[in-house]
Amino acid sequence: MSTGAASAAAAPAGADASLRLLKSKGEGLFNFFAGLAILFAFWWVGVYFIAINPATAQFAGFGPIPAFRAVATLWEDGMIQRAAWASGYRMGAGLLIAIAIGVPIGILMGRSRTFREVSNSPFQLLRMISPLSWEPIAVIVFAGWDQAIIFLIAVASVWPVAFATAAGVAKVDPAWFKVARNLGAKPWHILTQIVVPAITLDILTGIRLALGVAWIVLVPAEFFGVTSGLGYTIEDARETLSYDHLMAMVLVIGAIGYLLDSIFVQLIKRYNWTRAA
Amino acid sequence: MRRQRNDDHEDTRLDLLLDNPDVADGLPDPKLIPDDEFDYLGSALKTGVNRRMLLKAGALAALSGVLPSKGAFAQKKLDPVVKICYIPITDAAALLIAHELGYFKREGIDSERPTLIRSWSALVEAFQAHKFNLTHMLNPIPIWMRYNNKFPVKITAWDHTNGSALVVGAHTGIKSFKDFGGKQLAVPFWYSNHNIIAQMLLRDAGITPVIRPQDAKLAPNECNLLVLPPPDMPPSLASKKIDAYIVAEPFNALGEIKAGAKMLRFTGDVWKGHPCCVVVMHEADAMDPARAAWTQGIHNAIVAAQIYMAENRKETAHLLSREGKNYLPFPVEVVDRAMNFYDPAYYSNPPAIKHVEWQQSRINFQAWPYPSATKIVAEELKKVVLTGDRAFMDDLSPDFVAKDLVNYGFIKKALEANPKWRNDLSVPRTGDPYARNEVIVV
Amino acid sequence: MSAAVAPAGMLAFPRLKSAGARRLVYGVLGLSAMLGIWEIGTLFLHLNPGTRTFTTFGPVPTFEAFPVLWGQGKIQSAVAASGYRLGIGLLIAIAFGVPIGILMGRSKRFRELSNSPFQLLRMISPLSWMPLAVIVFAAWNQAIIFLIAIASVWPVAFATAAGLAKVDPAWFKVARNLGARPMHMLTQVILPAITFDVLTGIRLALGVGWMVLVPAELLGVTSGLGYAIRDARETLSYNHLTAMVLVIGVIGYMLDGICVQLIKRYSWHHRGE
Numbered sequence: 001m002s003t004g005a006a007s008a009a010a011a012p013a014g015a016d017a018s019l020r021l022l023k024s025k026g027e028g029l030f031n032f033f034a035g036l037a038i039l040f041a042f043w044w045v046g047v048y049f050i051a052i053n054p055a056t057a058q059f060a061g062f063g064p065i066p067a068f069r070a071v072a073t074l075w076e077d078g079m080i081q082r083a084a085w086a087s088g089y090r091m092g093a094g095l096l097i098a099i100a101i102g103v104p105i106g107i108l109m110g111r112s113r114t115f116r117e118v119s120n121s122p123f124q125l126l127r128m129i130s131p132l133s134w135e136p137i138a139v140i141v142f143a144g145w146d147q148a149i150i151f152l153i154a155v156a157s158v159w160p161v162a163f164a165t166a167a168g169v170a171k172v173d174p175a176w177f178k179v180a181r182n183l184g185a186k187p188w189h190i191l192t193q194i195v196v197p198a199i200t201l202d203i204l205t206g207i208r209l210a211l212g213v214a215w216i217v218l219v220p221a222e223f224f225g226v227t228s229g230l231g232y233t234i235e236d237a238r239e240t241l242s243y244d245h246l247m248a249m250v251l252v253i254g255a256i257g258y259l260l261d262s263i264f265v266q267l268i269k270r271y272n273w274t275r276a277a
Numbered sequence: 278m279r280r281q282r283n284d285d286h287e288d289t290r291l292d293l294l295l296d297n298p299d300v301a302d303g304l305p306d307p308k309l310i311p312d313d314e315f316d317y318l319g320s321a322l323k324t325g326v327n328r329r330m331l332l333k334a335g336a337l338a339a340l341s342g343v344l345p346s347k348g349a350f351a352q353k354k355l356d357p358v359v360k361i362c363y364i365p366i367t368d369a370a371a372l373l374i375a376h377e378l379g380y381f382k383r384e385g386i387d388s389e390r391p392t393l394i395r396s397w398s399a400l401v402e403a404f405q406a407h408k409f410n411l412t413h414m415l416n417p418i419p420i421w422m423r424y425n426n427k428f429p430v431k432i433t434a435w436d437h438t439n440g441s442a443l444v445v446g447a448h449t450g451i452k453s454f455k456d457f458g459g460k461q462l463a464v465p466f467w468y469s470n471h472n473i474i475a476q477m478l479l480r481d482a483g484i485t486p487v488i489r490p491q492d493a494k495l496a497p498n499e500c501n502l503l504v505l506p507p508p509d510m511p512p513s514l515a516s517k518k519i520d521a522y523i524v525a526e527p528f529n530a531l532g533e534i535k536a537g538a539k540m541l542r543f544t545g546d547v548w549k550g551h552p553c554c555v556v557v558m559h560e561a562d563a564m565d566p567a568r569a570a571w572t573q574g575i576h577n578a579i580v581a582a583q584i585y586m587a588e589n590r591k592e593t594a595h596l597l598s599r600e601g602k603n604y605l606p607f608p609v610e611v612v613d614r615a616m617n618f619y620d621p622a623y624y625s626n627p628p629a630i631k632h633v634e635w636q637q638s639r640i641n642f643q644a645w646p647y648p649s650a651t652k653i654v655a656e657e658l659k660k661v662v663l664t665g666d667r668a669f670m671d672d673l674s675p676d677f678v679a680k681d682l683v684n685y686g687f688i689k690k691a692l693e694a695n696p697k698w699r700n701d702l703s704v705p706r707t708g709d710p711y712a713r714n715e716v717i718v719v
Numbered sequence: 720m721s722a723a724v725a726p727a728g729m730l731a732f733p734r735l736k737s738a739g740a741r742r743l744v745y746g747v748l749g750l751s752a753m754l755g756i757w758e759i760g761t762l763f764l765h766l767n768p769g770t771r772t773f774t775t776f777g778p779v780p781t782f783e784a785f786p787v788l789w790g791q792g793k794i795q796s797a798v799a800a801s802g803y804r805l806g807i808g809l810l811i812a813i814a815f816g817v818p819i820g821i822l823m824g825r826s827k828r829f830r831e832l833s834n835s836p837f838q839l840l841r842m843i844s845p846l847s848w849m850p851l852a853v854i855v856f857a858a859w860n861q862a863i864i865f866l867i868a869i870a871s872v873w874p875v876a877f878a879t880a881a882g883l884a885k886v887d888p889a890w891f892k893v894a895r896n897l898g899a900r901p902m903h904m905l906t907q908v909i910l911p912a913i914t915f916d917v918l919t920g921i922r923l924a925l926g927v928g929w930m931v932l933v934p935a936e937l938l939g940v941t942s943g944l945g946y947a948i949r950d951a952r953e954t955l956s957y958n959h960l961t962a963m964v965l966v967i968g969v970i971g972y973m974l975d976g977i978c979v980q981l982i983k984r985y986s987w988h989h990r991g992e
Contacts, residue, residue: 031831039836059515059854117745122753128926128971130933130945133964136952139402140764140773156930212842216870216927219844220934227393231844235395236606238850239365239508241535250847257842258835398952405955407769426955428772463939468953488941491859505939509853513939516854664941665954 040064061243070248079233080252086228090146091214094153098210102158103203106165107195116166123159131156131217145226149218156217157210164206168199201271208264215257230256355561355568359575361391362400362409365605366507366525367615367640368554369413370597371436373604375582377596383581384574391604396506397466410562411575413554416654417468423682425669429560432646433572434579434688436554438703439545440640441471442629443478443523444538446514451521451541452627454482454719458497462486463505463513463522467663470553470654472502474544475523476661481719486662491518502662511536525553526640527607527615534611540629543619545637549716550703552650563684576644576691583642584697590617590638616640632718636702643701644688648679649715655679754778773957780958781965788962793947797963798970800942804860804935805928808867812924816872817917820879821909830880837873845870845931849938859939866935871924878920882913915985922978929971 047063060066074080109116134155138148172195180190222231230253237245359381363369373391375381381388394400397415404412405428413436422428445451449460457479464472476486479500487499495501505513510522515536522532523544532538544551556579562568586593594616595601598609605612619639621630652675659670689711692698705713761777764770774780788794823830845866852862886909894908936945944967951959 027831032835035832035835035837036839038832039839062851062854114745117742118749118752121746121749123749124975125750125753125968125972128929128975129964129968130930130971132930132934133948133960133967136398136402136957136960137776139399140406140770143408213927213930215842215844216846216930220846223395223846223934234847234850235508238512239531240607240611241511241531243850246850250843253847254839254843257844258838261838261842398949401955402952405770405772421955426772426775428955466953467950490942491940503859503939503941506937509850509938512850512853516857518853518857518859518939664950666956 059243062247063244064247066244067247067251070242070244071251074233074245074248074252080249082228083230083233083249084252084256086226086232087218087222087230090149090222090229091153091218094150095157095207095210095214097150097154098157098161098214099203099207101154102161102206102210103165105158106162106203106206107169107191107199109162109166110169110172110199111195123162127159131213132220135221149221149226152221153214153217157214160209160213161203161206164202164209165199168202168206169195171202172198201268204264204268204271208261208268211260211264215260219253355565355571356407356410357387357571359386359388359411360409361388361411362394362403363391363413363604364395364397364400365393365607366554367440367527367597367605367612368436368525369604370586370593370616370640371579371583371642371644372411372413372556373597374586374593375578377602377604378582378585380578380581380585381575384578386571386574386578393604404557407559410559412557414557415466415469415471416552416555416651417470417473417658419555419557419682420655420658420678421468424673424678425666430557431560431563431684432555432651432682433558433563433684434556434576434644434691435552435646436556436644437583438550438552438641438643438701439543439637440553441474441523441525441544442529442639443475443521443541443544444514444529444532445521445541446517446519447537447539448517449520454478454484454541457482457484457500457521459495459499460520461491461501461503461518463503463510463519463524465504465507465510465524467504467665468658470551471523471525471544472663473654473657473661474548474551475502477657477717478542478547478719488662488664511538514538527605527611530611530615530618531607534614539627540624541627542629543624543637543639545639545641546630546632546635547717547719549632549635549637550641550643550701551715552646552654555646556644563687569687573687573690576687577694580644580688580691580695580698583644584695586642587697587700635716641701641703643698643703645692645698645704645711646683646685646688647711647713647715648683649713651679651683652676653715653717775957776961777958781961784956784958784962788959794963794966796942797944797947798966800940800946801932801936801944804863804943805867805932808864808928809871809921809924811864811868812871812875812928813917813921815868816875816920816924817879819872820876820917820920821883821905821913823876823880824883824886824913837876841873845927846934849935853938862938863932863935863940867928867931870931871928874923874927875917875920878916878923879913882916882920883909885916886912915982918978918982918985922975922982925974925978926971929967929974933967 043064047060051060051063071080105119109119131152134152135148138151142148142151176194176198177190180194185193218229219231219234222229223235226232230249233249234246234253237243237249359376361372361376363372369391376388376391392409394403397418400412401414401418401422403409404414405422416432419430419432422430449456451457451460462475462479464475466472479486484498484500485496486502487495488503489495489501491501491503493501503519505519505522507524507528510519510524510528511532513519514522514532521541522528529538529540533540544553558572562572591613594613595609597605598612599606600609607615616639619630619637621633624630655670655673655675655678659667698704699710703713704710757778761774764776765774785794819833823833848866848869849862852865856862856865890908890912891904894904899907932943933945933948936943937949940946944963947963948960948967951957951963
């Protein structure tokens with residue numbers, strides 16, 4: 001019974017723990033790739049049936065192998081990078097505007113019952129208007145296409161952010177406000193020290209939802225005016241009937257969206273402090 | 278609130294996803310009622326200024342910015358730089374080449390690289406918002422703009438003639454327009470000469486054009502029409518959703534190359550030298566005597582471009598294509614075929630070119646806006662089947678439209694300075710070249 | 720002695736005690752404010768000579784367009800056509816999404832393997848499927864319904880899975896002890912427990928499907944709300960356009976409201992927390 005035995009016992013325990021960690025990470029990685037492999041297998045089978053039918057044989061370009069080859073070609077040409085950059089810029093600007101407008105509105109909605117009740121009907125109405133119906137207005141009002149697209153994205157994304165923020169504010173324990181006021185906190189302090197940290201989780205969830213919405217709106221918004229971006233490359237591939245390029249871009253869009261969404265999931269996990277009952 | 282875990286490696290992602298219904302529903306959480314409103318603004322400012330005074334001051338500031346200065350009511354000022362918007366079809370070639378080869382510059386006019394727009398509606402809206410001052414539009418669109426919406430525009434020239442065709446799917450076995458009973462025909466836009474000519478051809482063959490849902494029953498002499506964006510036409514044909522489509526080039530060429538489409542008829546072979554897209558300008562730009570020199574220069578450039586294109590077809594095709602300056606994002610083979618391939622021997626079965634003696638081409642570049650053609654378009658628009666509201670056309674006489682909608686002054690001067698325009702064989706060989714009898718022979 | 724009149728200031732506003740009445744008044748107030756802002760925006764359009772032609776976007780021309788469109792039956796037929804497509808699309812989304820969600824919730828293997836492909840597919844912008852839909856489906860309606868379904872299936876599936884994850888595992892043990900077979904388990908334990916979450920998922924799916932409907936109706940159909948908007952745009956009848964846009968907003972609002980009522984009704988098990 002000495003430190004040697006104790007450390008000998010500790011070492012395997014430590015090794016055990018890191019082994020378990022490695023195993024679980026390995027499992028996660030395996031599942032990630034296995035899942036995708038199954039998807040691509042289904043894809044390949046589906047297109048195989050299309051390809052062997054002589055009537056539809058010309059659509060064999062939809063298959064996974066042509067698509068992957070096209071991804072390589074497009075990457076070399078720099079198409080993917082340029083398109084991702086252009087679309088990313090529009091998405092980013094649109095989301096930033098949505099956050100800049102949505103969070104204050106959400107806080108207002110959460111704190112002021114009058115504002116909430118007055119704004120409820122118009123907001124619910126505007127929220128349910130399909131974002132692309134705003135396109136004519138965007139074309140007229142904004143000087144450039146980029147701005148019009150950013151406007152469309154912002155208009156679609158502001159609602160999830162605002163409502164999520166409002167819900168977050170509404171859930172803040174009212175006792176905290178009383179305590180803070182008793183301790184002499186001024187409204188600005190209340191805002192920055194209590195409200196914002198408390199609702200960060202909900203804001204992040206709202207932004208995540210907004211990202212999903214913006215992602216849906218981005219592609220059709222880019223069909224029309226611009227000559228760059230992910231939606232444009234899809235439209236381009238469509239016009240020239242290059243189906244392998246089309247599927248390649250579809251994959252790229254999915255992958256980028258997946259990446260962005262995962263970032264938010266990580267952020268949310270980090271800020272996820274559970275509210276003990 | 279402890280969460281029950283199903284098993285060890287619970288993925289909290291599932292918890293977060295759409296778990297909390299209070300998120301993003303915009304309704305008050307029934308469990309919590311927050312404090313009533315708090316005067317953030319007043320206390321933040323800490324001065325005697327209260328919210329009401331602030332609002333008043335803000336409103337005044339906003340209003341004073343809103344109230345227009347005297348000049349705002351005046352006409353939109355002339356923008357000396359030519360700003361062109363276009364749809365990526367070969368119809369736009371004249372304007373594109375005029376900019377690309379510096380013809381505007383030769384006239385002392387600056388021009389920006391034309392802006393690509395993919396939908397007619399967006400192009401029309403941007404033009405109406407004065408973001409552009411020169412564009413091409415389908416012939417019926419300015420009629421709507423001027424007489425239905427009272428928006429001041431003028432047609433000042435023709436962009437091109439011909440340049441459209443009707444193709445059928447290989448699976449349909451259609452050999453002539455009489456076979457169109459019970460079939461589906463796609464047009465790019467209701468308010469287009471494509472729609473007009475297609476319906477002319479159908480009626481001539483005894484087929485009635487109708488607009489019905491896709492699965493509706495069609496009488497044996499009815500043909501169903503629908504609108505499709507041009508890029509969707511070749512795939513729809515290939516997947517047998519439509520039996521034929523009529524559209525501007527290069528989508529017919531694309532259909533032939535990639536979707537197994539067969540050319541049934543070139544529109545230029547039915548109506549000799551017909552208009553399709555026209556050059557449109559704002560009325561102020563077209564009619565104001567103070568801007569006349571500028572407008573004249575524009576038209577000189579357009580005519581020069583058209584003459585160049587008529588004599589250098591292959592180079593033009595290359596310049597416009599992806600391998601060139603990428604105005605039309607298509608490979609050069611497609612653009613070349615779309616502009617130049619018009620071989621009667623190749624197109625003999627079914628005979629897409631019946632009037633070889635007209636010596637037209639797949640697309641021609643002739644700018645004089647014959648009043649007789651405008652009259653026919655105005656007349657046909659009253660008869661053609663479409664879904665929009667057309668009541669305003671009832672009181673419109675074709676003669677009036679031909680006189681009122683089109684401004685002939687500038688293009689005439691430009692053509693007189695460039696006699697080569699008469700090389701195009703849709704121009705009368707004898708007599709007055711500025712007046713012709715429209716030749717429509719199905 | 721005559722009845723005393725409230726001596727309060729000029730704007731003596733009776734304090735509305737009933738919450739319902741207050742909500743109504745505030746609702747009207749809110750909508751009026753929106754109309755006011757709309758009218759001001761139109762004024763801006765009018766003052767600038769460059770955009771004067773677009774004043775038909777304003778509230779007055781829009782409201783004038785309603786009787787016209789209703790009289791022509793355009794609103795009714797558009798709503799019927801789009802409603803059909805949306806309804807079938809959502810039904811398919813539910814029919815596929817709920818079973819997938821239950822699978823995801825019950826089977827760890829399935830969940831882990833399906834996670835990456837589902838996340839990838841979910842983040843593919845639904846309208847990128849448009850060219851594929853045109854080729855694969857025989858009818859335009861089917862193509863549009865496919866687009867709606869593929870956009871809406873994900874919220875339903877994931878919400879169902881989340882709902883299942885919250886079910887107390889003790890219930891399954893008890894049910895098994897009492898001899899429940901898997902079908903019983905499904906119908907008596909799982910489904911009632913997850914109804915609330917499934918409805919939340921359906922509500923989100925409705926929102927997504929509604930968004931996708933308008934651009935999806937570019938595909939060759941000559942009926943529906945998206946088509947009506949496009950036609951109005953192409954004939955430059957901007958007041959018809961805003962009228963149809965309002966119709967879309969109102970219908971969306973109503974449908975969403977129905978979902979919320981349903982959700983509230985089934986919200987029993989949250990009170991336990």
